[in-house]
Amino acid sequence: MRGWIDIALEHLAGHAVCGYSPGQAPASEPTGLAAMALLLHGRTAAAQPALRHLAEAQCEAGGVGIRRGEPNPQWPTSLAILAWQTSQDVRYRENLHKAIDSLLAVRGETMPRTPDLGHDTTLSAWPWVAGTHSWVEPTALAVLSLKAVGQSEHPRTREAVRMLIDRQIPGGGCNYGNTFCLGQKLRPHAQPTGLALAALAGESKGASRITASVAWLARNIDARTPVQSLCWALIGLAAHGAAPKNADSWLQDAWRRVSDRGVSSYKTALVLLAAKKRLQIAN
Amino acid sequence: MSADAPLQLDRRALLAGGAAAAAGLAAWTAARRAFAPRAAVFVARDQRYDGPLEQTIRDGLTAVGVDVTQFRGKRVLLKPNLVEPSREIPHMTTHPAMILAAAAVFRRAGAAVTVGEGPGHVRDSEMALAESGVADALDSANLRFADLNYEETAWVKNAGRASDLEGFHFPRSVVEADLIVSLPKLKTHHWVGVTCAMKNLYGVIPGIKYGWPKNVLHHHGIPQTVYDINASLARTVAIVDGIDCMEGDGPIMGSLKRMGLILVGDNLPAVDATASRLMDLAPEAVTYLHLAADRLGPIADDRIEQRGEAWRPLASPFQILDKPHLNALRQRPGVRVS
Numbered sequence: 001m002r003g004w005i006d007i008a009l010e011h012l013a014g015h016a017v018c019g020y021s022p023g024q025a026p027a028s029e030p031t032g033l034a035a036m037a038l039l040l041h042g043r044t045a046a047a048q049p050a051l052r053h054l055a056e057a058q059c060e061a062g063g064v065g066i067r068r069g070e071p072n073p074q075w076p077t078s079l080a081i082l083a084w085q086t087s088q089d090v091r092y093r094e095n096l097h098k099a100i101d102s103l104l105a106v107r108g109e110t111m112p113r114t115p116d117l118g119h120d121t122t123l124s125a126w127p128w129v130a131g132t133h134s135w136v137e138p139t140a141l142a143v144l145s146l147k148a149v150g151q152s153e154h155p156r157t158r159e160a161v162r163m164l165i166d167r168q169i170p171g172g173g174c175n176y177g178n179t180f181c182l183g184q185k186l187r188p189h190a191q192p193t194g195l196a197l198a199a200l201a202g203e204s205k206g207a208s209r210i211t212a213s214v215a216w217l218a219r220n221i222d223a224r225t226p227v228q229s230l231c232w233a234l235i236g237l238a239a240h241g242a243a244p245k246n247a248d249s250w251l252q253d254a255w256r257r258v259s260d261r262g263v264s265s266y267k268t269a270l271v272l273l274a275a276k277k278r279l280q281i282a283n
Numbered sequence: 284m285s286a287d288a289p290l291q292l293d294r295r296a297l298l299a300g301g302a303a304a305a306a307g308l309a310a311w312t313a314a315r316r317a318f319a320p321r322a323a324v325f326v327a328r329d330q331r332y333d334g335p336l337e338q339t340i341r342d343g344l345t346a347v348g349v350d351v352t353q354f355r356g357k358r359v360l361l362k363p364n365l366v367e368p369s370r371e372i373p374h375m376t377t378h379p380a381m382i383l384a385a386a387a388v389f390r391r392a393g394a395a396v397t398v399g400e401g402p403g404h405v406r407d408s409e410m411a412l413a414e415s416g417v418a419d420a421l422d423s424a425n426l427r428f429a430d431l432n433y434e435e436t437a438w439v440k441n442a443g444r445a446s447d448l449e450g451f452h453f454p455r456s457v458v459e460a461d462l463i464v465s466l467p468k469l470k471t472h473h474w475v476g477v478t479c480a481m482k483n484l485y486g487v488i489p490g491i492k493y494g495w496p497k498n499v500l501h502h503h504g505i506p507q508t509v510y511d512i513n514a515s516l517a518r519t520v521a522i523v524d525g526i527d528c529m530e531g532d533g534p535i536m537g538s539l540k541r542m543g544l545i546l547v548g549d550n551l552p553a554v555d556a557t558a559s560r561l562m563d564l565a566p567e568a569v570t571y572l573h574l575a576a577d578r579l580g581p582i583a584d585d586r587i588e589q590r591g592e593a594w595r596p597l598a599s600p601f602q603i604l605d606k607p608h609l610n611a612l613r614q615r616p617g618v619r620v621s
């Protein structure tokens with residue numbers, strides 16, 4: 001009898017080029033995640049359409065837009081780097097190098113420190129959209145991709161790691177990227193905390209903040225946690241050796257919820273990545 | 284008098300000329316006021332989430348001249364506020380009962396109703412729906428949810444141009460809607476003072492294009508982009524959840540303030556101006572309302588026709604943060620400070 005992972009892989013293999021929800025136009029983020037999930041589960045051939053789609057969404061300067069024909073913003077570039085690097089396919093070597101150059105050319109806007117905001121606004125990492133401030137999730141994705149291609153010690157990666165640690169909220173966890181606003185401590189969320197923790201795997205500086213975030217995240221997910229947040233949370237916890245003992249059954253239940261609602265390929269890819277307990281990181 | 288002769292006017296002539304000019308100015312001002320936009324706003328008191336909300340909303344729409352039967356066969360998009368939902372802070376987000384009641388009003392009129400939102404601080408929209416209680420409500424009424432953060436978009440020219448953005452990428456559900464119903468929660472806002480029907484429409488902007496938070500808008504000015512978004516959308520009406528509200532450090536971390544009110548109107552600046560007065564905050568000091576005044580609608584009290592309850596007996600001061608950028612809200616005469 002086939003297990004749920006095989007069933008999920010079979011679905012994804014047929015819908016590797018996908019949008020955020022069934023029937024929606026393909027988008028680079030879900031397609032990149034689908035490519036990685038298929039590759040990590042050994043479905044190399046099934047991942048090819050997704051890898052090609054990402055190449056078709058790549059601009060001349062190397063950045064990958066949110067959808068083919070929509071060149072801006074280019075925050076999915078990090079996901080394309082992860083997918084092409086995971087494939088180890090020489091056909092995408094040039095795409096990969098151009099994407100890395102493009103990613104490194106983007107910097108979040110900084111501003112002088114202000115008592116109104118709790119985080120260090122002078123640290124530059126990655127924005128969602130060029131010309132704006134640095135935020136947690138695009139920075140975490142950029143760090144993951146740069147670490148994957150052997151750029152862990154690149155100055156941009158190091159500054160981004162400092163930024164991610166700085167954006168952890170005292171008491172644990174992070175949100176989209178604010179810690180305090182006008183003197184008020186803000187609330188953490190599971191998804192960005194999971195993503196940030198995945199990016200902070202192996203980091204020794206800021207250990208107490210990372211430990212607090214691991215503990216916060218472990219306390220704040222369970223079988224009922226919505227699929228996206230659950231998957232990123234489990235990937236982040238696994239990166240620190242803290243995967244909950246019930247993780248596999250939670251994921252199976254998450255897949256059941258996904259398949260009950262018209263099978264989102266985007267969420268299928270996330271569940272399959274979480275089942276691998278990692279994004280593939282070369283270094 | 285030759286063309287070269289110096290113009291000599293005696294005092295009487297000067298006074299006569301001045302009086303004529305003053306009369307002209309007064310006439311021009313009177314004419315301007317006469318032709319200035321007016322709008323109606325309905326206020327209902329003593330409202331509860333387990334009360335007859337559908338009837339109240341229907342009464343409100345009728346009172347402000349919105350005939351819901353015109354939307355038979357049309358697409359109506361309900362836009363609640365689900366900016367960063369938390370089960371621990373239900374007064375942050377539009378109550379599910381308000382969404383269901385508004386949906387029932389338009390559905391009974393024969394409209395195709397969709398609920399849409401692009402949460403500003405949360406990438407996981409399923410989490411936002413679950414934490415707000417809206418997921419269960421939508422399921423119970425078989426209502427479709429449009430995730431405005433991730434939908435395909437169409438570019439629409441910026442009709443406001445208070446900011447230098449040339450246009451907006453609006454989600455498909457927004458562009459295709461025949462009517463957009465802003466369903467905000469009545470709250471203070473720590474940067475712009477008040478968030479209600481106009482600011483709620485920040486949530487039609489897709490995160491996939493503008494980020495989480497929608498930082499592109501911040502970089503172009505919050506008041507300016509609130510104005511521009513409202514100027515660029517097609518027909519809108521507002522149904523305000525003013526039952527359990529938020530004061531203090533809104534729109535996320537503030538405290539519960541019970542008001543028991545529902546506001547309805549088809550002119551969003553007028554609705555927001557009335558909401559501000561109910562909060563005992565000066566609408567003229569809310570920058571996006573100042574921008575909108577007489578361009579998108581009236582905010583002056585004497586140009587807003589009150590339907591249902593009068594606002595004055597219902598006004599109750601909302602606490603606001605003691606910050607310099609909010610001082611204007613409470614330095615106006617008559618504005619009380621908690």
